[in-house]
Amino acid sequence: MSREILLLVDALAHEKNVSKAIVFAALEMALASAAKKHFQDDLDIVIKIDQGTGNFQSFRRWLVVPDDSIENPARQIALSEALLREKNLLEGDYIQESMESIPFDRIGAQAAKQVIFQKIRDAEREQNLSDFLERGEQIISGVIKRLERGNAIIEFGKIEAVLPRDQMIPHENLRMGDRVRAYILKVDRSARGPQLVLSRTSPQFLVKLFEQEVPEIEEGVLEIKGAARDPGFRAKIAVKSNDPRVDPIGTCVGMVGSRVKAVTNELAGERVDIIQWSDDIATFVVNALAPAVVSGITLDEDSHSMDIAVDEDNLAQSIGRGGQNVRLASELTGWHLNIMTVEESQEKSEEEATVNCRLFMEKLDVDEEVARILVDVGFSTLEEVAYIPLEEMLEIEEFDRETVEELRNRARNVLLTDAIASEEKIEHAAEELLDLEGVDMELAQQLMGKGINSRDALADLAADDLVELTGVDFERASAIIIKAREHWFI
Incomplete structure (x- = not known):
């Protein structure tokens, strides 16, 4: 039999284009599967084949588990008993003993054959897939072999791939026998069927076609x-x-x-x-919205958005049917684009200018004329007034050095005062939360980070809400909510 095994391995390895090691591994698994059929108990049997001679040995093995954790005595052994047989064993190790090899009858041989060919098919598929991926191709062209639950199974060469229904172009009527091209979206090595997942809707498919x-x-x-x-x-x-x-x-x-x-x-x-x-984002956005004509752009880098002003006649074209044009331009540029008419843009700018003007008048204690100058040259926050380079502010014609320095000092003082007040508010909130039994500093910081800054705000939550926000267990969450609500009933 040993010679027959070697001849079988050689033949299968050559025919299926897989390594001999894979065939030996499949054969060992197949022989073990056939041997198990001779026992009523679910034994763990391992076959080891000498790849040089073709001789094989049979072993029965047990998994070493803690003494009180045996669930399947046929496959598991207590650690204390295992140590009596072999030293230096740990939980999770295997202990095995040689057993007499089982002669294989017709049923056992048939079962072994099925296991071998299944493993060989898996190995052959994996080898074909690896050979293909090494070529670095990202678009495949193949024939639809069959349709399964709306998905198309596409065959190219010796490989099958799946084109899911949601990766097909809408209204496209694909049928068996059609030749299609598609982009390799991902490799799913956990799948039992086709492992290549294709797409005809991915933007990368468009890129590769070009x-x-x-x-x-x-x-x-x-x-x-x-x-x-x-x-x-x-x-x-x-x-x-x-x-x-x-x-x-x-x-x-x-x-x-x-x-x-x-x-x-x-x-x-x-x-x-x-x-x-274009590396100039405003120019790129204008190009992306074509054929619509843009009249003006206002950037907000903090929110990564732009207000796009267009004439009334260009509004519908800029937005596109169902918002298609502006949506695609937004995806292409990576910026959120707000399309509005020139009149709406002017109204919005005036509203923002009025709000900023009031802010400067109130916080910097200046008159409307000074505040309006700051707004007109582009200032919109106290931080900008406080920390923009001195040389840039000195470029404002209406201001001398003394005025600029005074404005900067006032802005910095206001920011410092607000920061101290905010810190005191946080400290007070932390103290109020920490007074509750079950709330430690870590949990208090989590709550404040979620906007829960008072006992009443915490009391308004349900236990489930607290679990979701912080990850504490339900029992602890329930106890904390009860404590937070106690003052409502006193």
């Missing part, structure tokens, strides 16, 4: 900086030219639109806007 259609991208003359899609309807892609002599938009469009048309046809008629990228 890379295939436009040789200048592969050559490094052009560079794709981003893409956004409403699959099947409209997309935007930002391109940059690394050669000032090359027009990025015209190059991607191609002669008579041939290149962009090839991409559009692959995407079931999806309209693609090619946008020229």
Whole structure:
């Protein structure tokens, strides 16, 4: 039998293009599975094959567990008993003893054969997948082999991949036998079926299609900086030219639109806007909103948003059907874009200017004229007045050095006073919370970080709310809430 084993391993390894080690491992598992069928108890049997001679030995083994934790005596052994047989064993180790090899009857041989071929198929699939991934391809072209619960199983070469229903382009009617291209979205090694998950809706699919259609991208003359899609309807892609002599938009469009048309046809008629990228974010946003014409932009870097002013005639085009144009432009640029008319933008600016003017008048104790000057030159917070470089403030024509220094000192004093008041408020809140039984400093800080700054605010919570906010156990949360509410009933 030993010679037969070696011949079998050689044949399977050669036929299935897998290593002999994988075949030996599968064979050992198969023989062990067949041997177990000769026993009524669920024994843990291990087979070891000598890869040089083909001889094999059978062992029965037990998992070492704590003395009071034995659940399956056929497979587990108490630590104290295991130490009597072999020293230096720990919980989680295995102890084994040799047993007589079992002769395999027809049923056992059939079971072993099934296990072997299943393991070989798994290994073959993994080997084919690894060979494919090493090539670095990100778009595959294959034939739909079957449809399962709305998902398409696509075969290319010796590999099967799945195109989920939610990764198909809407309104696209794919059928068995159709040839399709798709982007490799991820590799799911936990799946028993196809391990490659594909997508036809990913923005990266659009990027890779352009890379295939436009040789200048592969050559490094052009560079794709981003893409956004409403699959099947409209997309935007930002391109940059690394050669000032090359027009990025015209190059991607191609002669008579041939290149962009090839991409559009692959995407079931999806309209693609090619946008020229710019490192100036305002210019990039204006380009991204094309063909709409932008009249003005106001940036708010803190909230990473922009107010976009457009003429009334351009409003509908800027927003797009169902907000499509502004949504895609926002995804492409990474900024939240607020579209409004020029009149609305002016009203908003005036409202903000009025609020800031009142802030400076109240906090800096200045008249409306001084406050208005600060607003008109672009100041909107006390922090800006207090800490902007002195040289920049001295550039304001209406202010001399003495006025500038006085304004800066007043702003700093107000900020310091507010910080002290805020710290005192936090300390008072912490003391109030710490007075409650069951609340320690760590929990008090968690609560204040969530805006719970008083006993009453804590009392308004349910125990479930406190558990969700802080992660404390339900019993402790219930006791704390009861303590927080005690003063309501006294």
